[in-house]
Amino acid sequence: MKHLDEYRDPAAARRYADGIAAIVTRPWTIMEICGGQTHSIVRHGIDHMLPEGVTLLHGPGCPVCVTPPGMIDAAIAIASRPDVIFCSFGDMLRVPGNDRSLLAAKARGADVRMVYSPLDAVQIAQDNPGREVVFFAIGFETTAPATAMTVLQAESRGVANFSLLVSHVLVPPAMDALLGDPANGVQGFLAAGHVCTITGYRDYEPIARRYSIPIVVTGFEPLDLLQGLYMVIRQLEEGRCEVENQYNRSVRPDGNPAAREAMERVFAVQGQDWRGMGRIEASGLGLSERYVTFDALRRFPMIVPGPERASDCISGEILRGVRKPCDCPAFARGCTPGHPLGATMVSSEGACAAYYRYRRTALEPTA
Amino acid sequence: MCLAVPGELLEVIGDGPLTREGRVAFAGVMRRVNLAYVPEASPGDYVLVHAGFAIAVIDEAEAHRTLALLDEIGPETGR
Numbered sequence A: 001m002k003h004l005d006e007y008r009d010p011a012a013a014r015r016y017a018d019g020i021a022a023i024v025t026r027p028w029t030i031m032e033i034c035g036g037q038t039h040s041i042v043r044h045g046i047d048h049m050l051p052e053g054v055t056l057l058h059g060p061g062c063p064v065c066v067t068p069p070g071m072i073d074a075a076i077a078i079a080s081r082p083d084v085i086f087c088s089f090g091d092m093l094r095v096p097g098n099d100r101s102l103l104a105a106k107a108r109g110a111d112v113r114m115v116y117s118p119l120d121a122v123q124i125a126q127d128n129p130g131r132e133v134v135f136f137a138i139g140f141e142t143t144a145p146a147t148a149m150t151v152l153q154a155e156s157r158g159v160a161n162f163s164l165l166v167s168h169v170l171v172p173p174a175m176d177a178l179l180g181d182p183a184n185g186v187q188g189f190l191a192a193g194h195v196c197t198i199t200g201y202r203d204y205e206p207i208a209r210r211y212s213i214p215i216v217v218t219g220f221e222p223l224d225l226l227q228g229l230y231m232v233i234r235q236l237e238e239g240r241c242e243v244e245n246q247y248n249r250s251v252r253p254d255g256n257p258a259a260r261e262a263m264e265r266v267f268a269v270q271g272q273d274w275r276g277m278g279r280i281e282a283s284g285l286g287l288s289e290r291y292v293t294f295d296a297l298r299r300f301p302m303i304v305p306g307p308e309r310a311s312d313c314i315s316g317e318i319l320r321g322v323r324k325p326c327d328c329p330a331f332a333r334g335c336t337p338g339h340p341l342g343a344t345m346v347s348s349e350g351a352c353a354a355y356y357r358y359r360r361t362a363l364e365p366t367a
Numbered sequence B: 001m002c003l004a005v006p007g008e009l010l011e012v013i014g015d016g017p018l019t020r021e022g023r024v025a026f027a028g029v030m031r032r033v034n035l036a037y038v039p040e041a042s043p044g045d046y047v048l049v050h051a052g053f054a055i056a057v058i059d060e061a062e063a064h065r066t067l068a069l070l071d072e073i074g075p076e077t078g079r
Ligand code: SF4
Pocket: A312, A313, A314, A315, A318, A325, A328, A329, A330, A331, A332, A335, A336, A340, A341, A342, A343, A344, A345, A346, A352
């Protein structure tokens, strides 16, 4: 497939890894924000192609992993009502709340349906006028415009039996929170190419300045990732801390203006709880005043998301880049994708699941 | 979750500002995709698709430049 295959050539990847080795003079710790990038890095063994001393940390960029368990509990409570059809992206179905997952609720009779696009949920609402149809709106800035358009279409089509349980999250405030934590040793960032396709990268410039840290907007294919790493390391070696764009075939400085406008119309920025990370100010999106009638939590006011219960799972520290999956005593023993104890194991983009899938035999850090 | 996939826009269907759609070919699969966020897209363009929405038209010139940069580093450092 054009625009994919040319970024997967193993010989070129090897050459690029050599190029990185040629400029590295010191150890560096770099974090990729996005779970899709984590998956690609572990799958293609990109971290193992890097010279010794260059460490990759995996960031909190898996929206499924960071959705607070209390919100999943609320989703299950709504989905379990007999008058409701509950629609969700497939990734979210297996993620446990404090007690169980949406899939378990479905097994107990809840009408839970997996959709590919949120627009499918509006169609389901139109086809089932006697039921309340609720869409579980999760995701980063990449996905928020899809949700926004769904609200705009529901409004223009007059679909009154449709609402959304919104748990959208924003990347820059989470990066800010990570960097503000003294326990964290990140020296450079790969920013998420698809998030920046929507938002552009102006919001990252104050972060690069405040923390004197290079940030490179990066794509998802092996050669994109290697080139992004090369650009970060070159900045580190030269003592620069700028925002650069590796993924400029899709990312423009100001992002996608039409998508941003729809997001700004439909949503308002608000404080948000992140699973394992606690509350981060101004890091989430809720429906704006004009569209609150589409808020499922207003439609079902008896359902209130509760707090996250404490557990032994260290996924909070993994999401913050303080520890790695192999540091968890439960990894691949008590905790597997078939029997996940935490969200970073249940989502295929979670760091624990990526390590389980591609690194099970390499529990020790490989030399 | 933030996965977005490039595909070729074959045909544009519908022209409402919210409901402009297109037929997009991915490796072996055809899908209907909402084009509201890429008003500039026309047949023959490659678009980046996420959750049923095209979120960018892929810039062919920039794609070329990225690949050229990738090529550049090889000879310089090759073993
Ligand atoms: S291996 Fe399981 S228990 Fe350990 S941090 Fe990962 S998800 Fe949590």
